[in-house]
Amino acid sequence: MDTRSPRLPGTSPLLPAALLRRLEAAHAAQPLMARAGEAAARWAEQLRSDSARPVLVLAGPGNNGGDAFVCATRLREADIDVVVVSRADPARLSADAHAARQAFLDGGGAIAADIPVATPWGLIVDGLFGIGLARDLAAPYAAWTATAQAQARRDHCPILALDVPSGLDADTGRAWAGALQATHTLTFLADKPGLHTADGPDLAGAVRIAELGVAATAWAAAASGSPNRAASTADDAHLLPPGRLLAPADFAPWLKPRPKNSHKGRNGEAGILGGAPGMTGAALLAGRAALVLGAGRTFVGCLDPQAPAVDIVHPELMLRRGEALLATPLSALAVGPGLGQDDAARRDLATALGLAVPLVLDADALNLVAREPQLAAQVAARNPGRAPTLLTPHPAEAARLLACDTAAIQADRIAAARTLAARFNAHVALKGCGTVLAHPPGSDGNDPANPDGLPTAWAINPSGNPGMSTAGMGDVLSGIVVALLAQGWPPGPALEAAVHLHGAAADALVAAGTGPVGLTAGETIPAARSLLNRWVGATLPLG
Ligand SMILES: NC(=O)C1=CN([C@@H]2O[C@H](COP(=O)(O)OP(=O)(O)OC[C@H]3O[C@@H](n4cnc5c(N)ncnc54)[C@H](OP(=O)(O)O)[C@@H]3O)[C@@H](O)[C@H]2O)[C@@H](O)CC1
Numbered sequence: 001m002d003t004r005s006p007r008l009p010g011t012s013p014l015l016p017a018a019l020l021r022r023l024e025a026a027h028a029a030q031p032l033m034a035r036a037g038e039a040a041a042r043w044a045e046q047l048r049s050d051s052a053r054p055v056l057v058l059a060g061p062g063n064n065g066g067d068a069f070v071c072a073t074r075l076r077e078a079d080i081d082v083v084v085v086s087r088a089d090p091a092r093l094s095a096d097a098h099a100a101r102q103a104f105l106d107g108g109g110a111i112a113a114d115i116p117v118a119t120p121w122g123l124i125v126d127g128l129f130g131i132g133l134a135r136d137l138a139a140p141y142a143a144w145t146a147t148a149q150a151q152a153r154r155d156h157c158p159i160l161a162l163d164v165p166s167g168l169d170a171d172t173g174r175a176w177a178g179a180l181q182a183t184h185t186l187t188f189l190a191d192k193p194g195l196h197t198a199d200g201p202d203l204a205g206a207v208r209i210a211e212l213g214v215a216a217t218a219w220a221a222a223a224s225g226s227p228n229r230a231a232s233t234a235d236d237a238h239l240l241p242p243g244r245l246l247a248p249a250d251f252a253p254w255l256k257p258r259p260k261n262s263h264k265g266r267n268g269e270a271g272i273l274g275g276a277p278g279m280t281g282a283a284l285l286a287g288r289a290a291l292v293l294g295a296g297r298t299f300v301g302c303l304d305p306q307a308p309a310v311d312i313v314h315p316e317l318m319l320r321r322g323e324a325l326l327a328t329p330l331s332a333l334a335v336g337p338g339l340g341q342d343d344a345a346r347r348d349l350a351t352a353l354g355l356a357v358p359l360v361l362d363a364d365a366l367n368l369v370a371r372e373p374q375l376a377a378q379v380a381a382r383n384p385g386r387a388p389t390l391l392t393p394h395p396a397e398a399a400r401l402l403a404c405d406t407a408a409i410q411a412d413r414i415a416a417a418r419t420l421a422a423r424f425n426a427h428v429a430l431k432g433c434g435t436v437l438a439h440p441p442g443s444d445g446n447d448p449a450n451p452d453g454l455p456t457a458w459a460i461n462p463s464g465n466p467g468m469s470t471a472g473m474g475d476v477l478s479g480i481v482v483a484l485l486a487q488g489w490p491p492g493p494a495l496e497a498a499v500h501l502h503g504a505a506a507d508a509l510v511a512a513g514t515g516p517v518g519l520t521a522g523e524t525i526p527a528a529r530s531l532l533n534r535w536v537g538a539t540l541p542l543g
């Protein structure tokens, strides 16, 4: 019997396309396309919904098409009926893709110029475009993706995307017009940010990585100035540094069991400031989350003079007026849940910004900072060592902070989070599908010298689900963050852990049938507590 504690999943690097190209160049002597096509064929064999039906393989005009030709050849060798559709001009193919196409033809394969309308498929393989796509799909490709999508629905068959679903930007997760929605994605060499944020999770389905025999750590050499690195180019100025797909192993060092000789003074004083008239519920939700996630004492300061004096559900909470809270010694403070934007809110926020404690800003605290340059300057001037700032905007709040529209934020969420981290000298969680975390220059693991001038430390959180798109979830997240800060977590790990934990708690609830429809913010609080206690008892992978 295995008596070891359960293990925490480890981290996975997210590599931008420019870095993947360097990696590919550094390993050009290896048969990467052959390995990619072979790995795709092996998964394709397993995925077929009906082994009596043929597999439709769409092969595009670049190396993604080359992977598709190899995949089709391997499937035919396994006696699987394959229909390949391609209009790639052989004269314009790379040497590898040309050879892959020729090998398919030499083996007796045939290429169709259009998708047959009447054939029922067992599987559709999407090898149209990979990391080389940078515009809306042109004819005939947009028509092919629409037809493939409709036929997959008709035939109840899966769609396996090679590297990335065609039409998805591998760096940003933005979908170009005509993008294909896959059910499965086999991504090559390393995982990619675009598969995990914005439109990526909807288009990619279940993601697997095929490393193609290149060591998982080789990217580090390609990213640095190693001899394998291709010569620097002007593109380096825009090079997105590698990030991480967040997992509990990223913050495992802080998942410590409490000492037996513990008392509430060791677990800190968490404060929540908000609760303007009509919005006291937001402050209470944040306060309850801070309490239940382990803060030693939790104080809630409401701006509403009519706010209740006690929380009947959680009488452990200490309810105060806003000014009284700001005069209370605190280990960490969250400002924003139900704060409103009136003069009192502005005044209390300005006072809070002057306190030398870790400070979480959310909701109307962010809107006030966006509205008033003086407050913005106060945020940026805070001392990131003694008084770190943590910002948790949703895309509309991020757009106000960066004076742009929400579409611009969503077009490149990673750039937006890194820009906010640099501008406000703050740890940032840009919420939404695939929350993006970015950390300020000078914080742990952050190389201040990235050519684009933005901080290098960023991550995407894969946990969470659409059930979280409901009122109060942001308030609960603020409460979880401030609870961890009060218990002594450093700001970066506290923000990453809180975001991951909150999403994982919502996922556990959905798995148990509570949601996604009708999932409430309050329900995620005890679920997050259960999970945090489970993680504290787990260990890192043993390597
Ligand atoms: N990196 C690796 O390590 C490995 C990479 N491998 C594979 O290579 C893939 C990258 O290949 P890639 O660079 O040839 O790009 P790809 O995505 O096939 O498309 C480029 C072609 O499409 C064209 N085109 C673009 N947009 C278009 C549009 N909207 N409408 C129409 N055409 C459009 C574009 O034309 P152009 O823009 O030049 O006019 C060009 O012809 C990668 O994702 C992976 O699958 C593996 O084999 C092994 C390891």
Ligand SMILES: [K+]
Pocket (backbone or CB within 6 Å): 064, 126, 127, 128, 129, 130, 161, 162, 163, 164, 165, 166
């Ligand atoms: K593809």
